[in-house]
Amino acid sequence: MKTYENLKTSIENNIYTITINRPDKLNALNRSTVQEIGEAIKEANADNSVAGIILTGEGPKAFAAGADIKEFTGLTKEQGMAMAKAGQDVFFSIENSSKPVIAAVNGFALGGGCELAMACHLRIASENAKFGQPEVNLGLIPGYGGTQRLIKYVGRSKGLELMMTAGMINAQQALELGLVNYIVSLEGLHAKCVEILNEIKTKSPFAIGAVIRAANAYDGTGKGFEAELAEFGKCFASEEIKEGISAFLEKRKPNFK
Ligand code: COA
Numbered sequence: 001m002k003t004y005e006n007l008k009t010s011i012e013n014n015i016y017t018i019t020i021n022r023p024d025k026l027n028a029l030n031r032s033t034v035q036e037i038g039e040a041i042k043e044a045n046a047d048n049s050v051a052g053i054i055l056t057g058e059g060p061k062a063f064a065a066g067a068d069i070k071e072f073t074g075l076t077k078e079q080g081m082a083m084a085k086a087g088q089d090v091f092f093s094i095e096n097s098s099k100p101v102i103a104a105v106n107g108f109a110l111g112g113g114c115e116l117a118m119a120c121h122l123r124i125a126s127e128n129a130k131f132g133q134p135e136v137n138l139g140l141i142p143g144y145g146g147t148q149r150l151i152k153y154v155g156r157s158k159g160l161e162l163m164m165t166a167g168m169i170n171a172q173q174a175l176e177l178g179l180v181n182y183i184v185s186l187e188g189l190h191a192k193c194v195e196i197l198n199e200i201k202t203k204s205p206f207a208i209g210a211v212i213r214a215a216n217a218y219d220g221t222g223k224g225f226e227a228e229l230a231e232f233g234k235c236f237a238s239e240e241i242k243e244g245i246s247a248f249l250e251k252r253k254p255n256f257k
Contacts, residue, residue: 005036007019013194014049015051016053023061026065034086037055037094052197052200052201054197063117066113066135067143080143091116101121102123103117106128107128109129124192125171125182127183127185129183136164
């Protein structure tokens with residue numbers, strides 16, 4: 001495994017865990033951390049033994065309290081755009097990961113931290129988790145996909161309210177808005193993510209990747225149906241459908257490689 005300056009990574013029972021390791025800065029996402037997250041996602045996807053990925057923050061207080069505000073000082077318009085582009089690209093690589101990525105949100109998920117959680121496929125929150133897009137406090141807007149993904153998850157009305165008021169919501173409110181899948185205790189957070197990935201692990205990895213690709217093609221215009229057709233067709237060309245169907249007909253559990 002590669003070693004990273006700002007991340008701790010591990011593989012256990014086919015699950016690759018990425019832990020943002022800047023707890024004294026509430027895991028603020030400086031540029032090198034964002035870049036390293038991209039590298040770790042790539043590493044996890046390239047490793048055939050990995051079935052799923054958990055992304056979390058070190059310590060009991062923060063998943064990530066946003067982009068590192070210190071790095072904003074003195075940026076030009078072009079440098080600001082380049083910074084956002086680099087972040088958006090890494091966050092797209094998470095969203096487009098063919099292996100499921102779960103955000104284990106263990107505290108503050110603010111600004112870029114909330115955007116990072118939203119780029120993951122599922123979000124499990126600890127009871128102390130807090131979400132928000134406070135960028136307007138700084139004279140900024142979300143730049144790592146937040147203006148788009150927040151609207152998608154919570155709707156335009158609530159999304160605009162959160163972004164314009166810079167208000168924070170707690171885990172229960174995030175659950176009610178559909179932003180998170182479950183709330184668990186901080187101590188039980190990793191175990192809950194492992195439980196979900198262990199369930200997903202028993203399914204066809206090809207089909208899981210196809211579900212992600214088809215779901216990511218949803219854009220509200222109906223174009224995603226074409227992606228669904230293509231992905232549905234591709235499943236018939238994979239080896240895994242043979243195993244899945246044989247197992248059903250033979251009344252046994254499928255054994256996907
Ligand atoms: N960028 C850089 N450093 C950050 C940071 C960020 N986004 N968020 C927290 N930190 C640093 C603080 O500067 C502090 O560092 P220091 O000890 O060297 O002074 C350390 O993390 C602890 O943060 P602190 O503010 O003392 O903790 P708190 O419990 O009092 O407050 C927050 C927690 C999350 C409410 C507060 O840190 C905060 O508002 N952070 C910024 C959130 C934000 O605006 N994010 C969007 C950025 S675009």
